[in-house]
Amino acid sequence: MKEPIRPSACPGLLRIVQALDGGICRIKLAGGELSAEQARAVAHAAEHFAGGVIEATNRANLQIRGITGSHPAMLEGLLAAGLGPRSSGGDDVRNLMLSPSAGIDPHMQFDTRPLAEQILHSLQHRERLHELSAKFAVLLDGGEALAMHEHAHDLWLAPLLLDGETWLGFGLAGCPGTALAAVPLQQGHALAIAVLERFLDLASPEQTRMRHVLGTVSAEDFIAPLAVTLRLGPFAINKAGTDRLGTYPQRQAGKVFVGAAPPLGRLGPPMLRDLARLAEQHGDGTLRLTPWQSVIVPNVDTQCAPRLTAALDALGLLCSAAEPLAHLVACTGSDGCKKGLADTKADARLLATLLPHPQAVHLSGCPRSCAAAHVAPATLLATSAGHYDLYLRDAGQPGFGALRARNLDLHAASDLLARLPTEQHR
Structure with missing residues (x-):
């Protein structure tokens, strides 16, 4: 098999990556959707070929942890259930996020699923697009209230009403907020493919993400040669909001x-x-x-x-x-990851009992931030078993934000978190 131009250490359906607790198989779900039969296939694989741990990821996928020994039978069962293509190149680039309520949300401006199916088909079957990094990600938003607007994507698309018609605004290397330009809705597929191919035209093998290319080429120059009907922005994207529980x-x-x-x-x-x-x-x-x-x-x-x-x-x-635990995010931690400095899952469960009110907190075992694709209002970064540095989100600071306190145990961290202003509880 031809070596990928941008090799990845990320797990995939066909790439089992080893961790401290065994192999990890990541199943990329089309639009986050899983049929009952597919769910049973994943459960069977986790039970018979791994340690019985299944994780929901922050990209609306599933992954199986603790895989031991060889795994052809496991992979064949997952493939037979329709959980991915048989080529690793096609599987790697299936990073298209939709709202979980696509097609059913009362606030949606259009049903994103037909367009998503077109884009996913191209990602899986156009060999040139297999040159994209396994981390390169696209967001397709339909104006739903249940939508993730905090994850940064290499390309994002969201609806705009212009002259009484629905257009697709889009932006590069960021989150939906202000669109760089817009195209008619029927040109959404052509736009997505044109942007991906333009990225590949400009990117060196070391440039795996859109932000890397935009460090050398302006966004305006990037989109200038795209062979689609462009209406230049900026256009503000409206955001509604619904809780996921x-x-x-x-x-x-x-x-x-x-x-x-x-x-x-x-x-x-x-x-x-x-x-x-x-x-x-x-x-x-x-x-x-x-x-x-x-x-x-x-x-x-x-x-x-x-x-x-x-x-x-x-x-x-x-x-x-x-539920306090519903607001906490924790990576695998030292229980399953060599880089983890603390057992973040167990610590999160304890922290949930200590906080006086529900509060959004991210516990990370190392600086890689595998469990959260966006910066949480408060982050506890492990320094050793049961001890963390506390960071608070700050748009003017890189990474997790502003360092508030060092080397806290969980009781001290909960006391300090409880005293934060109300706006930082969310």
Whole structure:
């Protein structure tokens, strides 16, 4: 097999990467969607070929941890379930994020799923696009209220209403906010491919992300030769907001979607099988993973939502934003990662019992920030077992933000976090 131009150490479906607790297989879900049968295939793989740990990721994917020995049978089962292509190049570049409520959100301005299918097909089947880095990422937003607007993407697209028609505003190397330019909605696929190919025309093998290229070429010069109908911005992107936990009405009459979160993004095979069963009993037999390491069950009859919520709660999922643990994010930590300086998962569970109110905190075992693709309001960066430096988000500071205190144990950290201004609790 031809060596990739931009080799990656990131796990994939066909690239098992070793960690302290065994191999990791990352399953990139198309639009974050997982059928009940696919969920059972993932549960089977985790149970029979690995340590039984399944993680929801911050890119709305799943990964299996603790894989031991050879794994052809595991991969064949996942491929047979339709969980990815048989080429590693096609799998690596399937980094297209949608809203978890695509197609069902009452606030959406258009259904992103048909366009997403076109883009994903091109990513999988155009060999030149396999030259992209496995980290290169695209966001397609449809104006949904349930949307992640904090993850920086190499290319993002979001709807704009111009002269009474829906256009796609887009930006490079950032988050939806102000669009650089816009194209008619029907040119969305052509724009995405043109941007990706323009990146490959300009990028050296060492330049894996859009921000690297924009360090040498202005955004205006980057888009100037694109063979699409461009309407130059800037255009402000409107943002709505919905929590990812709880029950919310759908665009379809009489239907709701219900959101819940496995604690700290981890779920075992029995929980995933039970989720699949509940999706079949109460919804349309599908689950949607979210970039908040949670899951939603779509297309639920309104009157069934209370029973479904009770069943999700009985499985051990977090169903309410009032749960302190629902606001904490933690990487694998020293329990499964050689670079981790603290057992962040266990520490997060303890911290949840110490904080007097729900608070958004990211616990990271090392500076790589694997568990959070955006800067959290507060970050605890491990210095040793049970001890952390505290950083607070600050737009004027790089990385995690401004250093507030050093080498805190969890009791001292919780005391300090409790005294922060209210706006930093979110």
